[in-house]
Amino acid sequence: MVNEQVDEPATAPTVPGADTEDGIPLHRYTAALANEIELRWQDHWDAERTFWSPNPTGPLSEPNAERAALAKLYVLDMFPYPSGIGLHVGHPLGYIATDIWSRFKRMRGFNVLHAMGYDAFGLPAEQFAVQTGTHPRITTESNIASMKAQLRRLGLGHDPRRGISTTDVGYYRWTQWIFVQIFNSWCDPASGRARPIAELEAQLADGSRPTRSGRAWSDLSPLERRIEIDARRMVYRSEMPVNWCPGLGTVLANEEVTAEGRSDRGNFPVYQRPLKQWVMRITSFADRLLGDLDALDWPEPIKLMQRNWIGRSEGAEIAFPVVADDAVADGGTGSDIAISVFTTRPDTVFGATYMVLAPEHPLVDEITASAWPPGTPSIQRGGGFAGSPADGHRTPREAVAAYRDYTNARSEIDRQAESKLKTGVFVGAFATNPATGGPVPVFIADYVLMGYGTGAIMAVPGQDERDWEFAEDFGLPIVRTVEPFAGWEGGAFTGDGPAINSGFLDGLRVDAAKARIIDWLEAEGHGRRRVTYKLRDWLFSRQRYWGEPFPIVYDETGQPIAVPASMLPVELPDIDDFMPKTSDDPDALPEPPLARATEWTTAELDLGEGAGLRTYRRELNTMPQWAGSCWYYLRYLDPDNADALVDPANEAYWMVGATGSKSAGSANVGGVDLYVGGVEHAVLHLLYARFWHKILFDLGHVSTPEPFQRLFNQGYIQAAAFTDERGSYVEAEKVVEQQGQFLYDGEPVNREFGKMGKSLKNAVAPDEICRDYGADTLRLYEMYMGRLEQSKPWNTRDIVGVHRFLQRVWRLFVNEQTGALNMGASGDGAGSAAASAVGAAGLDGGTMRLLHKTIAAVTDDLEDLRFNTAIAKLIELTNHLTPIVSVTGQLPVEVAEPLVLMLAPMAPHFCEELWSRLGHAEPLAFKAFPVADPALIVEDLVEMPVQINGKVRGQITVASSQAGDEATLLAAARANDRVAGHLDGVLVRKVIVVPGRLLNIVVG
RNA sequence: GCCCGAGUGGUGGAAUGGCAGACACGGCGGACUCAAAAUCCGCUGCCGCAAGGUGUGUGGGUUCGAAUCCCACCUCGGGCACCA
Secondary structure, three states: OOOHHHHOOOOOOOOOOOOOHHHOOOOOOOHHHHHHHHHHHHHHHHHHOOOOOOOOOOHHHOOOHHHHHOEEEEEEEOOOOOOOOOOOOOOHHHHHHHHHHHHHHHHOOEEEEOOOOEOOOOHHHHHHHHHHOOOHHHHHHHHHHHHHHHHHOOOOOOOHHHOOEOOOHHHHHHHHHHHHHHHOEEEEOOOOEEEEHHHHHHHHHOOOOOOOOOOOHHHOOHHHHHHHHHOOEOEEEEEEEEEEEOOOOEEEOHHHEOOOOEEOOOOOEOEEEEEEEEEEOHHHHHHHHHHHHHHOEOOHHHHHHHHHHHOOEEEEEEEEEEOOOHHHOOOOOOOOOEEEEEEOOHHHHHHOOEEEEOOOOOOHHHHOOOOOOOOOOOOOOOOOOOOOOOOOOOOHHHHHHHHHHHHHOOOHHHHHHOOOOOOOEEEEEEEEOOOOOOEEEEEEOOOOOOOOOOOEEEEOOOOOHHHHHHHHHHOOOOOOOEOOOOOOOOOOOOOOOOEOOOHHHOOOOHHHHHHHHHHHHHHHOOEEEEEEOOOOOEEOOEOOOOOOEOOEEEOOOOOEEEOOHHHOOOOOOOOOOOOOOOOOOOOOOOOOHHHHOOOOOEEEEOOOOOOOOEEEEEOOOEOOOHHHHOOHHHHOOOOOOOOOOOOHHHHHHHHOOOOOOOOOOOOOOOOEOEEEEEHHHOOHHHHHHHHHHHHHHHOOOOOOOOOEOEEEEEOOEEEEEEEOOOOOEEOHHHEEEEOOEEEEOOEEOEEEEEEOOOOOOOOOOHHHHHHHHOHHHHHHHHHHOOOOOOOEEOOHHHHHHHHHHHHHHHHHHEOOOOOOEEOEOOOOOOHHHHHHHHOOOOOOHHHHHHHHHHHHHHHHHHHOOOHHHHHHHHHHHHHHHHHHHHHHOOOOHHHHHHHHHHHOOOOHHHHHHHHHHOOOOOOHHHOOOOOOOHHHHOOOEEEEEEEEOOEEEEEEEEEHHHOOOHHHHHHHHHOOHHHHHHHOOOOEEEEEEEOOOEEEEEEO
């Protein structure tokens, strides 16, 4: 996908591409000229190393070392996956925005770091390899090369030395190194921080921290000690339920599983299987990840999404003892068993009329009775769910088994989707409500999830909508414990109100009742205060080939050992067959592709335990794609460092003291000054990266507690997509509009809108737009379409508007017939002075005022990434100048140079060309951005609308100095015929003056 | 079902409590031209000849004044892990 323009021979700088067809003037700004200018300046920037940003120290401190003394600014894009389809015009939206902001900030005196890397591990390259046998590394490298060429064509001012790929061995070596740091740490509950695991070992050894089993450290065998420690590491192994699909040989995400419990691809059966996996203890940082959001300059909706995802809730854990009942006697059932529940509403415990356990809850087998209590209705015996006998099962055990089969066949997504339909079965046992002392029946139902809280709830139908629905369906009693407000006709009441039917809580509002009941539960030994989180630990292993190998080996005990940092990287071995091992056998277990690399699966290592070379078994899973994207912004700072993740001096220079933030309220914790990317990463990527960064911070490897000070989410570019009568998408490019109808191949098609991409067949490649208009026009158009943060439709027809704008600016400077400057001959090195002489006519007052207003407005707009309105203001200034220049043939230099400088961040090639034609030998990339003079903006006279009762009835013109004076304004208003007519014979009740803006006269 | 976001001319959008529709596309008219294109100038929310009226998804509310703030609803887009 390399643009064919690249191969065109470059013409001499002052001889633009000639186009004599159709009588187009020789020196007009055409696509051909734009392309010539752009390729020449791109080569120039490369050759001059214009955008190589110096580090304060190390190999990247040259060239441009003098800039390292400036204030730093770190601008970052969410880096792309190098897809084989190439770029469409939706991709560069954010990249153009960050490039404009970076160029603007360079002109404002900052040393700006801006680079682009590639998030190149991932499934598409692996799936392509499965289909074709082509090694993922070959596909990936070729895709990266094409994408780099496409991005270069857009004129993005990146430092090319820093653009790492996560698949580089020199990069993932450090991804593995970070994993080892995480493996060798634990979260000290006293400080909530990651600490070296050696500190834990010391505490266990000296007895200041008890072991889990309560046994003395000295009594433990070496293996028992390792198990004790491994269980507390920041990353640990655990059995986690996964969607295992033997037919595909892979584990599937929830959205890849259909409602029928089969694979989306291939329609193979999918089974929920526990699988031993690596898990990161992100929950131990939940409070910090939540609390530190406050200091970040991020969009509020994104912060809210992270807060909701972490989902801190305060409540209580309450024990409900299981009743030993002779009537349903079952050998093992005894009163020593208690079901522990978590609730955020302990105040409603008096209304808990039944309990529900998750079907997979470990106590279910123990408490399930052997016979139904007399009078159990059929619905409670399992008569309510698909595939179950209408009158229920004969025993609780049968019902439980059947219900588990039913829920195992449903995915987690599915269990949530059918929220209206409540299913479940009674296990035949009762527990005691500790508040009322009464018995409550125990159910299992899949609306309770094992992964949240304790996997069991006390059901309070009076105050919980799901419990209400379940109680109604299953004929269970409902007791209200909060009095609804007058007129309440609904079911469960979840609002605030006085407690009722709650003994000593009666009359208390919810908050007071909660505090009181928790005190009572703790005093009586029935429960305790507890905080829970919705956030779960992070599943970190994948059964794939194209990812980072874990730096982990196992010895004969089966316990993991981290490969020492000195032995990294653990390189990904080459294999020939990337196909996962598939099977028809539902009991087959996942086998990662790395098992195929038979030589590699074991290693002879001397891990320094004094035993010399020993044979170890390697970890065969690989890391998820998130791993590489969790820390790439740190490697940009020092991409070639072989001795450290990043040199501390370079890290401190770029990360400490974020200066890009404009918000006065934020605490400025430091980090990347501006991070731009799509909202789809609001939770996962941004949370994982923050988590890793905090670990590195705790362990002393980075200087700031947060990675990204300011975040900005750009919108999607959407495009019309067309479907034929079968509902299939057709090539949008080939659809024509005739008399309000859309036709494809002569057949009518339906129009809809969607995110631009291959799947909707509505992608527009940037290469074509560059060819037809030039990259500067594309850049301007993408920024002019609307607000950066909003999604908006692409419309190729509208591009001509900004292209004409550039042509008009060009025409202000360059005579289209002769190519001569409208300021006379272009000078030599001292061009500015020469140009000033020819522009000696100077500026009229109106132009001067408009220029300075424009400078002020454009500066504000660029600062806040409001590029659409910045461009609109530059168009206004240009439209003001056009008739002046067409009459005089002279563009005063006092306006010409500021105009070029202001436009330069948006249209850099175009402006560098004009700047050099104005006689400047030095490029404008580091020239100072124009500064507005407030004194020149002030108007002598101001026109103000006059309203009568809020309706505009006339305009008055007054001196600016009088624009806030009520008497002057009223006099002017009465002198206005139209206004005076409305004031005749009515009483003025009130006058509202907004100085300089408006006069409103209230009459009655 | 829940959460978040968005609804403004023929179209993309501007205006965050103070003249709704900046700027651009499209459309209409004029100048230039033998003609066309390009360019330049002007007009362009809707109803109305006009005076004037009306108008920011719908219905209420707050305010001297609402696209903007509040309540309810409708539509579209995005997200979702039954938040116990």
